[in-house]
Amino acid sequence: MSSPLRIGVIGLGWFGEIHCDTIIGLPNLKLSALCTRTGDRLEALGKKYGVQKLYRDYNEMLADPEIDAVSICTMWDQHTEPAIAALKAGKHVFLEKPIASTVEDANKIVAASRDSKGILFIGHIVRFNPRYRMAKQAIDAGRIGKIVALNSRRNIPAAWTPEILNKIGPIVGDAIHDTDIMLWLTGDRIVSAYAQTVDVRGLKHPDIGQTMYRFAGGATAMLETVWCMPEKTPFDIDERMSIIGTEGIIHIQDTFPNLAVVDGNKLHSPDTTYWPEFDGVRGGALRDEFDYFARRALANEQPQIGRPEDAAAALAATLAAEESARTGNVIRIG
Template sequence: MSQAKAVRWGVIGLGWFGEVHADNLAEMPDIELAALCTRRPDRLNEVADRLNVSKRYTDYQELLVDPDIDVVSITTHIYDHREIAIDALRSGKHVLLEKPMAPTLADCEQILEAVAQSDGLFMVGHICRFDPRVTLAKQAIEEGRIGNIISMHARRNLSKSIGETVLDDISALMGDGIHDADLMLWFSQANVSTVYAQEVHPGKNKFPDAGWSIARLDSGAVAVVESVWHLPESTPFTIDARMEIIGTEGALYINCGEAGLAIHDAQGVKLPDTMYWPRPLGNYFGVLKEELRYFANCVRKGEPPQRITPAESAAAVAWMEAATESARTGAVITF
C-alpha cells in the first residue's frame, strides 16, 4: 500500500487490553482506528462513542468483509484466537494477534498454514521484543559480549488481585511465562530439548496461580521460567519482571520491575508502569505503541515482520504447552 496512506485498523475484542489497543491506535498519526468489534453491544458503543469510531460490529465476520479495513488487532480470549486469525487471514486482512498465539501447538500449526496461504501479513504481539531494555540485551548477546549462553532465569510475577481477574482464562505460565520463554529462545537462538515443570494452585480460579518450568535447550543451556500471580495485594510492583542471562564470558541482568518511579502516598508505595503503556498527561506512550508502529510500517512496505516470526511464536507456545503437561503428569517432556 502507499506509504502516504493511513493504515485503516480494526480491533476485534474489547476487553481491557483490546481497549488499550484501541486507545493507542486512536492517538497514532498515519493510522486510522476505523472499526471496532465485540459481541457486547453496550461495550461496543461505550468504547466507540468515546473514540468517535463509526464502524461498529458485533460479528467479526462482518468486519472482515469490510473493504475499508486493512489491518485487524485480535485481542480476544486465547481460545478464540485460532478461528478468528484463520478467518482474518483468509479474508486478506493483515493480522496482529495478541499473544499467546493459541492454546496449543496444533492450533498454532493451523494458523501457520493459513499464514502461508494468505496475502496478508501476520505477527503475534510479543510486546517484550520491543522493550528497549530487552533489545539492548539482545544486541549485546549478538555482539558476543557474554560469550555463549549457559543459563537463563526469569521471573514475571503479579499480585493475586490482578491474577484473580484473568486466572479463569489462562494460567500464569501460559499467560506470562510465555513472554520469557519467547525471549530465551530469541536470545539463545536455540530449540527446546526437554521440559519439566511444576504448578501451584492456591487460589479458587480455574487455572494455576503459579508455575516454574525448566528447559534444556539443544545448545546445552538451561532456561528457567517463573511466573507467579500470587504476590500480596500490598506489593509495590505493577509487575516484578527480571531476567538473568549468564554466558561463558559474562552476564546480563534485565530489570523490568523497577519502573524508575516510586510513588509514596497514604496507600503505601507503588511502582507504576512507565514503559509499556503509560499515559502521561493524558496521552499514551511506550512499548505497545512501538509494536503497533512497527507492524503498521511492515504493512505500508509490504514486508513480513522480522522482529518476531510466526514460527517463533509457535515455539514459545510449544514450550508452555509442554510445561503444562509436565506439571500435570510429573513427567519430563522430550521434544
C-alpha cells in the same frame, strides 16, 4: 497502500481497549472499526473513540474493503477462527499472544499466514522492551560468549489475577513472554520442559508456575511466574532476567523501582515500560510494537520480530511445561 493503515479491533476487553488507546496515538494507523459481541460495550467504545463502524460479527468487518488490518484481542482460545478468516480476507493481522491455545491451532494459523496477501504479526510485546533489545544486541555482538544458563522472574500482584486465572494459567499466560525472549536471545530451540505449580486460591488454574527448560545447544533455563504476590505489594510487576554466557553475564530488571509514587495509601511503582498512559494515549513498548506492525504492513513486508513461527515455538514449550506440571514428568519437545 496509502498511509495511514486503517485498522479494526476485534475483541474489546480491557486489553482490546488498551490497543485502541495505543492505535489512536500513531500517525500511521487509523482506528476505523470495532468489533465485540457485547452491544453496550461496543456502543460505549465507539463513542469514546469516535468510531462509526461498529460490528458484532467480525466476518462483517472483514468483508469491508476499507479495512486494511485488524488487531485480534479475543481470548487465546478464540484466536484461530478470526485470525484465519482475516488472513483469508487479505487483511494484515496483529494477533495478541499466545498465538493460540493448542499447537494444532497455532500450526493452522501459521499455515494460513503463508498463503495470505496480508502479513501476520504476533504481539510478543517484551521484544519491544528496550532493555531486552539491548541485551539481544550485546549477545549478537558476541559480548558474553556462548549462552549456558538463563533465569527469569515475572511476578504480579494477586489483585490482578482472579479473573485471569479462570481463563489461563501463569505459565502460558506470562512465562510465555520469557520463553519467547529466551528463544530469541539464544537463537536455539527448547527440547525438554519440566514444571511444578502451586495452587494458592483454588481457582481454575494454579497461581504459581516454576519451569525449567533444556535447549538443544545444552543451555538450561529457570522461569518463575507468581500470580499471587500480596495485595500490598507496591509494584505492578517484578520482572527480571539473567543471561549467563561463557564470557559474560547480562542482568535485566524492569519496572520496580524505576518510578516510586508515595501517596496516603502506600508506595506505588506503576508500569512505565509496556503501555504507560499520557493524556489518554498509550505509549511505551506497545506503541513501538504497533508502529513496527504498521510500518511492515504498509511496506507489505513480513515481520522479522513477532514471526508466527517463533510464537508457535514459545506456545509449544509452555504447553509442554503445563503438561509436565500435571504429570510430574519431563516432557520432550520434538
